[in-house]
Amino acid sequence: MVTRKDFLKGAAASAAGAVALGMLGSCAKPGSKKVSFSRKYDVIIVGGGGTGVAAALEAAGNGASVLVLEKAGIPGGTTNLSGGVMQASGTEIQKKLTKFQDDSPEKHAALWLAAGEGLVDEALVKDLAAGAPGHISWLSGLGLKFTSVYGHCPIPYVDKGLFADRIHVYEGGGAAGGGAILVQAMLKAALAKGAKIEYDSEVLELVTDEAGAVQGVVVRQKGKEVGIKANKGVILAAGGIDKNVEMAKALNAQQHWDLTSGICLCVATDTGDGIRMALEKGAALEGLGGTIDFCGKTGAATDNRVPLFPSFIVNAKGRRFVCEDATYAYHYRAIFQQERQLGGPTWMVFGQSSIAKVGAPWTPETAAKDVAAKTLLKADSIEGLAKLMGVDAGNLAATLITWNTDVRSGKDRQYDRTTGLSPISGPFYAYKNVPFNLGAIGGVKIDVEARVINAAGRPIPHLYAGGLNAGGWIGPYYPGSGTAIIGLVHWGRKAGLNAAKGR
Numbered sequence: 364m365v366t367r368k369d370f371l372k373g374a375a376a377s378a379a380g381a382v383a384l385g386m387l388g389s390c391a392k393p394g395s396k397k398v399s400f401s402r403k404y405d406v407i408i409v410g411g412g413g414t415g416v417a418a419a420l421e422a423a424g425n426g427a428s429v430l431v432l433e434k435a436g437i438p439g440g441t442t443n444l445s446g447g448v449m450q451a452s453g454t455e456i457q458k459k460l461t462k463f464q465d466d467s468p469e470k471h472a473a474l475w476l477a478a479g480e481g482l483v484d485e486a487l488v489k490d491l492a493a494g495a496p497g498h499i500s501w502l503s504g505l506g507l508k509f510t511s512v513y514g515h516c517p518i519p520y521v522d523k524g525l526f527a528d529r530i531h532v533y534e535g536g537g538a539a540g541g542g543a544i545l546v547q548a549m550l551k552a553a554l555a556k557g558a559k560i561e562y563d564s565e566v567l568e569l570v571t572d573e574a575g576a577v578q579g580v581v582v583r584q585k586g587k588e589v590g591i592k593a594n595k596g597v598i599l600a601a602g603g604i605d606k607n608v609e610m611a612k613a614l615n616a617q618q619h620w621d622l623t624s625g626i627c628l629c630v631a632t633d634t635g636d637g638i639r640m641a642l643e644k645g646a647a648l649e650g651l652g653g654t655i656d657f658c659g660k661t662g663a664a665t666d667n668r669v670p671l672f673p674s675f676i677v678n679a680k681g682r683r684f685v686c687e688d689a690t691y692a693y694h695y696r697a698i699f700q701q702e703r704q705l706g707g708p709t710w711m712v713f714g715q716s717s718i719a720k721v722g723a724p725w726t727p728e729t730a731a732k733d734v735a736a737k738t739l740l741k742a743d744s745i746e747g748l749a750k751l752m753g754v755d756a757g758n759l760a761a762t763l764i765t766w767n768t769d770v771r772s773g774k775d776r777q778y779d780r781t782t783g784l785s786p787i788s789g790p791f792y793a794y795k796n797v798p799f800n801l802g803a804i805g806g807v808k809i810d811v812e813a814r815v816i817n818a819a820g821r822p823i824p825h826l827y828a829g830g831l832n833a834g835g836w837i838g839p840y841y842p843g844s845g846t847a848i849i850g851l852v853h854w855g856r857k858a859g860l861n862a863a864k865g866r
């Protein structure tokens with residue numbers, strides 16, 4: 364079994380020494396094996412996903428010669444698979460399409476900071492919120508047409524006054540998918556400015572000089588390891604540890620749970636390579652632990668325009684434990700923790716009465732199909748359902764009585780849920796929760812200039828990171844849709860600009 368300690372010791376064989384060196388004034392790994400460079404560019408970008416192409420466009424637009432190295436055969440990474448929706452406050456589009464006329468980056472940052480539970484870097488969060496509206500205009504200039512703006516579901520302890528409709532959707536994006544539209548818009552513009560992209564090119568390691576400054580990369584192309592020099596800087600844009608079971612086990616317990624018991628929808632090539640390579644050069648890590656999880660079966664709490672259907676979530680004891688209409692990754696963190704604490708599954712419980720509601724995720728026909736496939740359990744009585752679920756019948760019956768009593772009075776006295784408050788009657792159903800994962804949160808530590816920071820708190824010269832390769836700008840759970848995409852545009856652009864300027 365690989366522990367967090369073993370991983371940090373092994374994958375970053377240099378890190379322990381680097382920390383010791385850090386105490387003496389330098390924390391980057393001094394030097395690399397001898398590498399001869401076959402080519403040179405000003406800026407090399409590791410990964411041609413969303414962050415990578417945003418960085419490429421900004422770097423090329425600022426006069427740098429740019430090479431993007433992409434491990435897969437196509438550009439886009441997980442960004443391709445996304446809906447491309449992105450959060451920003453105070454934009455003209457928000458003013459035009461919503462009732463929120465006085466929203467501001469300050470309010471936006473205050474929400475993200477509260478959701479960050481003290482585990483985010485305040486400077487990064489404020490910088491991102493301040494930059495977000497400008498990115499919407501920038502992307503409009505690249506041809507994206509923003510057509511709607513909506514909000515995300517509440518977070519129980521966050522001041523309601525901080526919420527607003529901020530999730531910007533462009534034509535072809537959102538529920539229609541369409542992340543590739545965003546990638547292609549940025550990539551096309553970057554190529555027009557002279558950036559180059561090479562596919563099937565897996566970057567293996569960073570090359571540093573004796574002083575620890577990054578000089579270039581080693582990449583595998585056509586079965587050969589090749590050194591390429593970066594005159595000004597290398598940008599790590601290789602995504603998170605999404606598909607790396609070993610790194611997840613060592614660094615992110617919920618991601619590990621997702622990879623071993625759920626469904627991860629990220630691309631197979633996002634295996635934390637950028638994080639590992641930075642660690643090898645003494646980088647610090649930040650913000651690891653959270654995930655972007657949701658209920659892929661029902662989409663519960665992913666969108667404040669869709670009321671949650673009458674149902675409640677119970678633990679292995681048959682008791683409720685979370686506000687079910689709180690934003691999805693918030694309630695999924697609670698699901699993860701309950702499953703860990705009680706060593707058993709959690710369930711979504713509902714009734715025939717719930718299925719009859721308009722917009723319910725199940726119809727009588729699909730419910731019958733799922734019962735036959737054993738995805739749903741069904742029983743005439745709540746005690747019979749408890750037996751099938753293997754939970755305490757008295758507890759489950761009491762949970763149902765409390766639910767029905769509360770919703771008849773119009774108030775969820777236990778968790779202050781506000782949507783889907785209708786009585787539930789049988790026959791009854793239970794769906795065993797399965798995490799659908801859209802990525803792991805956390806990565807290398809960066810400052811507001813997207814420079815990678817070492818364990819001694821200093822920038823590693825000529826090394827930058829952005830998107831989900833970097834940590835500290837999203838908290839211990841994903842606060843709501845559109846945070847990741849705006850973040851990858853922001854940190855990608857910053858990294859590209861600063862690498863091109865050599866600062």
Ligand SMILES: Cc1cc2nc3c(=O)[nH]c(=O)nc-3n(C[C@H](O)[C@H](O)[C@H](O)COP(=O)(O)OP(=O)(O)OC[C@H]3O[C@@H](n4cnc5c(N)ncnc54)[C@H](O)[C@@H]3O)c2cc1C
Pocket residue numbers: 409410411412413414415432433434435438439440441442443444445446447448449537564565566567600601602603628629630632633634635636637655800801802829830831832844845846847848849851
């Ligand atoms: C189905 C789905 C829907 C989503 N919808 C949204 C949404 O609408 N809004 C939102 O904000 N977020 C959404 N997300 C989350 C968001 O898409 C991701 O967090 C984000 O796209 C990650 O961007 P990135 O640039 O950090 O990584 P990626 O876009 O994954 O780019 C990383 C790239 O690096 C490459 N790479 C990896 N290792 C190497 C290496 N060694 N050498 C060279 N290249 C390498 C990979 O192949 C990949 O192309 C969604 C996620 C999923 C799965």
